[in-house]
Amino acid sequence: MSEPTPELLVVDDDADVRTSLERGLRLSGFAVRSAQDGPGALRAVHERVPDAVVLDLGLPGMDGVAVVSALRAMDHDVPVCVLSARDTVDDRVVGLEAGADDYMVKPFALTELVARLRALLRRGARAAPAPATALGEVIAVGPLRVDLARRTVHVGERAVDLTKREYELLVVLARNAEVVLTRERLLELVWGYDFATDTNVVDVFVGYVRRKLEADGTPRLVHTVRGVGFVLREGG
Amino acid sequence: MTRSPSLRLRVALASALSATVVVVLVGVLASALLAREQTERLDRSLVNGSPAVLGSFASTRADLAVTLRGPTGTVRRVSGPELPLSPIGIPTSVTVGGVDYRIRTAPGPTPGSLVTMGATEDDTRARVAERQRLVAGVGVAAIALAAGLGWLFAGRAVRPMRGLTAQAATLDRTPDTTPQIRADGSRESEELAEALSAMLARLHAEQERSTASLHAARDFAAAARHELRTPLTAMRTDLEVLRAHPDLPERDAVLDDVLRAQGRVEATLTALGQLAAGDLPDADGGDVVGVTDLLRLAAEDARRAHPALEVVVDDPDTCVPESVRGALEGLRMALANAVVNAVRHGRARCVRLGAHRGDGGGVVVTVDDDGTGLPVEEREAVLGRFVRGSTAGGPGSGLGLALVAQQAARHGGRVRLEEAPAGGLRVSLALGPDRAG
Numbered sequence: 176m177s178e179p180t181p182e183l184l185v186v187d188d189d190a191d192v193r194t195s196l197e198r199g200l201r202l203s204g205f206a207v208r209s210a211q212d213g214p215g216a217l218r219a220v221h222e223r224v225p226d227a228v229v230l231d232l233g234l235p236g237m238d239g240v241a242v243v244s245a246l247r248a249m250d251h252d253v254p255v256c257v258l259s260a261r262d263t264v265d266d267r268v269v270g271l272e273a274g275a276d277d278y279m280v281k282p283f284a285l286t287e288l289v290a291r292l293r294a295l296l297r298r299g300a301r302a303a304p305a306p307a308t309a310l311g312e313v314i315a316v317g318p319l320r321v322d323l324a325r326r327t328v329h330v331g332e333r334a335v336d337l338t339k340r341e342y343e344l345l346v347v348l349a350r351n352a353e354v355v356l357t358r359e360r361l362l363e364l365v366w367g368y369d370f371a372t373d374t375n376v377v378d379v380f381v382g383y384v385r386r387k388l389e390a391d392g393t394p395r396l397v398h399t400v401r402g403v404g405f406v407l408r409e410g411g
Numbered sequence: 412m413t414r415s416p417s418l419r420l421r422v423a424l425a426s427a428l429s430a431t432v433v434v435v436l437v438g439v440l441a442s443a444l445l446a447r448e449q450t451e452r453l454d455r456s457l458v459n460g461s462p463a464v465l466g467s468f469a470s471t472r473a474d475l476a477v478t479l480r481g482p483t484g485t486v487r488r489v490s491g492p493e494l495p496l497s498p499i500g501i502p503t504s505v506t507v508g509g510v511d512y513r514i515r516t517a518p519g520p521t522p523g524s525l526v527t528m529g530a531t532e533d534d535t536r537a538r539v540a541e542r543q544r545l546v547a548g549v550g551v552a553a554i555a556l557a558a559g560l561g562w563l564f565a566g567r568a569v570r571p572m573r574g575l576t577a578q579a580a581t582l583d584r585t586p587d588t589t590p591q592i593r594a595d596g597s598r599e600s601e602e603l604a605e606a607l608s609a610m611l612a613r614l615h616a617e618q619e620r621s622t623a624s625l626h627a628a629r630d631f632a633a634a635a636r637h638e639l640r641t642p643l644t645a646m647r648t649d650l651e652v653l654r655a656h657p658d659l660p661e662r663d664a665v666l667d668d669v670l671r672a673q674g675r676v677e678a679t680l681t682a683l684g685q686l687a688a689g690d691l692p693d694a695d696g697g698d699v700v701g702v703t704d705l706l707r708l709a710a711e712d713a714r715r716a717h718p719a720l721e722v723v724v725d726d727p728d729t730c731v732p733e734s735v736r737g738a739l740e741g742l743r744m745a746l747a748n749a750v751v752n753a754v755r756h757g758r759a760r761c762v763r764l765g766a767h768r769g770d771g772g773g774v775v776v777t778v779d780d781d782g783t784g785l786p787v788e789e790r791e792a793v794l795g796r797f798v799r800g801s802t803a804g805g806p807g808s809g810l811g812l813a814l815v816a817q818q819a820a821r822h823g824g825r826v827r828l829e830e831a832p833a834g835g836l837r838v839s840l841a842l843g844p845d846r847a848g
Contacts, residue, residue, distance in 0.1 A: 189641050191672055195648040198665065202656055233637070260640040261633065282644040285651040 181296050182206040182223075186216040186242065187231040187258070196229065196285075203289045213237025217245055220253070226299070227254040227292050232270050233261070240273045247274035252339050254295035256288065272383060274338045277366065277376050290370055298367035314349040317409030319388065319396055321349050330393050337387060340365070344380050348397060348407035357404035381405055418572065419565040426561030427554055434550035442543045449535045450513070454502040457515035457528045474531045476512065482523025494527040504532070511536075571600030575607070582611070634797045635683055638808060642675035675808070682810035685744060686796070689817040697737040697822075697846075702727050702774055705739070706764045709746035713762060716747065717754050725765035735774050735846045737822045742776075742840075745818035748811040749778040749838040756803045757782020757835050772844035773824065779831035790828035815840060822846055 183205045187193045190211075197207045208225065210216040213234050219225070228246070232239035239257055246255065257270035260281040270278055277291055314321045320329045328335040328345060337345060347364045348356065358377045362368040366376070385397050397407050416424075476491025486493055497503040497516045505512050507529070514529035571594035578592050592611065594604035649669045652659070659665065706724050713722045746764070753759040759782035769775045785793065785800050793800045794816040797809040812826070815838060819826045823843025831837035 189645070191645040191668065191675070192641055192648075195645040195652075195668060195672075198661075199648045199652045202652055202659070258644075260637045260644075281640040282647040285648045286655075 180204065180206045181226040181292075182208065183292065184216065184219050184225040184228045185209040186211070186213075186228065186234065186239070188212060188234050189231075192231070192281075199285045200229075200289070200292075203285070205289075205292070213239075213242045213245075216242050220246065220251060224251060224253060226296055227256065229288070229292070230255055230257050230270075230275070232257050232259045240270055243270060243273040243275045247338070252299075254292075254299055256291060256295070258283070271340075271376070271379055272338075274340075276340050277374070287372065291366075291368060291372070294367035294369070314346070314352075316349055316352045316407060317396060318393060319349065319407075321346060330388055330391070333391060335387050335390075337384065341380060341384050341387070344377075345384050345397075345407075348384075348405065351407070353406065353408045355400045355403050355406040361404065377405075418569045419562060422565030422568070423558050423562035427558035430554045430557030434553050438543075438546050438550050441546050442539070445542050445546075446539050449539050450502075450532075453513050453530055453532065453535050454515065456530060457502060457513065474534060476507075476529045478527045478529075479519055480525045480527070482521075487524070491529070494529045496525065496527060499525070505529070568597060571596035571604075575600065575604060579607075631796065635679070638679050638797055639676055642672040642679075646672040646676075679808040679810070682808045682814060685814055686810060686817060689741060689814065689821055698739050699734050700737055700739045700742060701734045702731060702766050702776070703733075705735075705742055705746075705776070706766060708739075708743055709750070710764055712743060712747045713750040713764075717750065720750075720754060720759070721761040722750075723761065723763045725763060727766040728768060730768045731766050732768075732772075732774055735822070735842050737842065737846055738818075741818045741821060745815045745840060746776065746778060748814050749840070752811050752815075752838070753778065753780035753782050753836065755807060756800060757784065759835055761833070763831075763833070769824075769841050769844065773846060774842045776840045776842070778838045778840075779833055780835035780837075781831070781833040782835040784830065784834065784836050785828060793828070794826060812838075 183200055185193060185196050185200065185207055186209070187196065188211050193209050193211065197209050200207045208219055210219045214237060216228070216230065220228070230239045230242055234242070243255055243257065246253065254277075255275040257275045257278045258281055259270065259278060276295055279288060279291075312323045314323065318331045322328075323346065326342065328337055328342065344361065344365045347361065356364070359371075361377050362372065362374075365380075381397055381399075385395065388396055394410070396409065397405055400406055473491075476494055477489070478486060478494040479488040480496070481487050492507050492510075494507060494512065494514050495505055497505070497514050499516050499518065502513055502515045505514055511532040512529035513532055513535075514527055516525050516527040518524070519526045574596075575592065575594045578594075592604045592608045594600040646669055649665050649672070653662065653665055653669075703726070706727070710722045710724045713720060750762055753762050757780050759780035761781045763777075763779040765777045765779070767775050767777070783802055785802060789800045792798050794812050796813040798813070799807060799809045812828075816826045819840050819842070823846055824841040827839040827841070829837045829839060
């Protein structure tokens with residue numbers, strides 16, 4: 176196996192955290208570069224786009240959210256896992272909403288971070304070259320229309336703007352319309368996490384997708400099945 | 412819950428009751444006077460006169476009776492029923508044949524004879540009763556009027572109270588501003604409103620203070636958690652690395668990092684504890700701390716903590732008070748933090764401790780360093796908790812200078828960060844003038 180070593184960019188303003196993460200990730204089989212602030216992170220990405228970014232939210236000056244927003248605005252769809260030292264929901268939500276793919280709360284288990292990064296990298300590598308759909312395929316559920324070739328989503332006449340991860344979640348739910356998917360199954364299908372992991376990232380993203388689909392009062396399409404998971408269908 | 416009767420009803424009842432007392436008194440007096448007056452009138456009609464004239468007059472009136480008695484006591488002439496004898500000249504009430512008479516006896520026309528004249532009291536009594544009824548009627552009307560007016564005026568008088576009640580009921584809906592209660596209309600209600608407003612203002616201020624300190628405590632707790640999580644993240648990562656790679660060549664370096672992170676956690680916890688302790692008010696006025704002793708102790712602390720550092724103590728000016736009242740440990744800790752700040756963030760090689768007299772009296776203790784200094788615009792901000800300067804080197808809790816500021820405030824003074832003569836930063840710890848001595 177001569178797969179190239181995936182390269183990560185670690186962004187954290189604390190030197191100790193940077194040192195430890197660099198060492199830990201390097202020993203876990205990644206090539207690691209690091210930056211200590213937002214502009215430094217963007218410079219590093221500009222120099223050479225890494226395979227994934229591990230980004231602290233609480234950077235001084237330009238914060239992590241601004242970095243994610245800037246990356247996405249520049250059309251970099253590199254997987255981003257944000258790290259937050261605050262445990263309030265707002266912080267978690269805000270980084271993901273800007274286009275990050277997952278979050279972890281400090282202090283976290285390095286093995287968990289490594290497993291998630293590997294999964295995100297695998298998915299990125301597999302999904303990128305293969306738009307595995309016939310041209311013109313459209314999934315329609317009630318007022319929802321997902322155009323897989325154009326990667327566009329409409330509710331009725333209204334175009335809905337989704338981040339990459341939100342779009343992938345919606346596609347999985349739409350392809351499996353009327354089928355209840357567990358959180359574990361969604362983690363596997365959308366994030367590639369085929370291991371047990373303790374996160375509510377699915378719920379957070381379902382929340383985002385719902386908010387965007389229902390922005391103009393459209394009745395709920397993504398339903399929670401209590402104790403089981405989520406399902407996309409028209410009506411209750 | 413049974414409610415007491417309304418104030419308005421009470422006032423109405425009270426005025427009705429007072430009116431009743433007055434009406435009864437006046438009524439009783441009036442009827443007594445009336446009865447007496449009528450009886451006197453009746454008595455005046457029992458005039459003296461010749462029996463013949465009286466007799467002919469009496470015969471025309473059914474209510475009059477005349478009896479003439481001879482010297483022997485024989486009844487000589489009678490008009491109407493025979494009247495009994497009564498003491499001469501004194502009007503007397505008698506009953507003759509079931510009819511009440513008022514009689515008066517006077518000497519007759521001939522010597523020894525007596526004339527007794529009587530008039531029935533029925534008419535008089537009827538007149539008196541009629542007038543008494545009138546008085547009673549007026550009295551009842553007056554009572555009713557008093558009750559009605561009481562009700563009416565009490566309504567006006569309790570209107571401010573109702574206003575107060577309505578305002579009090581809506582108070583909790585506007586918690587953002589200090590509520591103002593008004594109840595114009597009577598002095599008592601205005602005084603009550605003023606007292607209530609003052610009480611509410613006190614409560615509101617108290618509530619705002621506790622809300623602010625609650626927010627501050629919450630922010631502080633969040634910042635403290637955040638502050639501890641950072642070194643804990645590094646520590647956990649390092650420990651996982653050590654476990655996954657038991658034969659790591661750089662094992663010692665990783666262990667050093669773990670220890671350093673552990674030290675950071677410990678330092679932050681210590682600083683947090685000192686902050687919490689410094690927030691407590693001093694139980695007593697504090698110790699008497701000699702300024703020279705304080706500088707000497709701080710210098711010893713600095714030399715012990717930073718062996719490579721050159722520590723110079725300037726003798727205080729002669730005009731500096733010899734001692735201050737305060738917490739020795741707190742002041743020592745504050746100076747030690749200023750020294751740590753100079754070493755860690757200013758990369759100082761030499762610190763100079765000194766003291767001079769403050770502008771308004773009191774003592775100013777200074778810690779000068781020859782380090783890199785701090786940009787002017789950050790000098791206020793870094794005194795805040797968990798705030799680090801942009802030139803900060805090495806890990807810090809962000810609490811060091813905050814602790815200095817806290818000790819200054821605790822000693823009635825403040826901290827100023829200035830340019831030191833040697834080019835680095837000067838931390839001036841001014842102690843309040845009242846602390847000198």
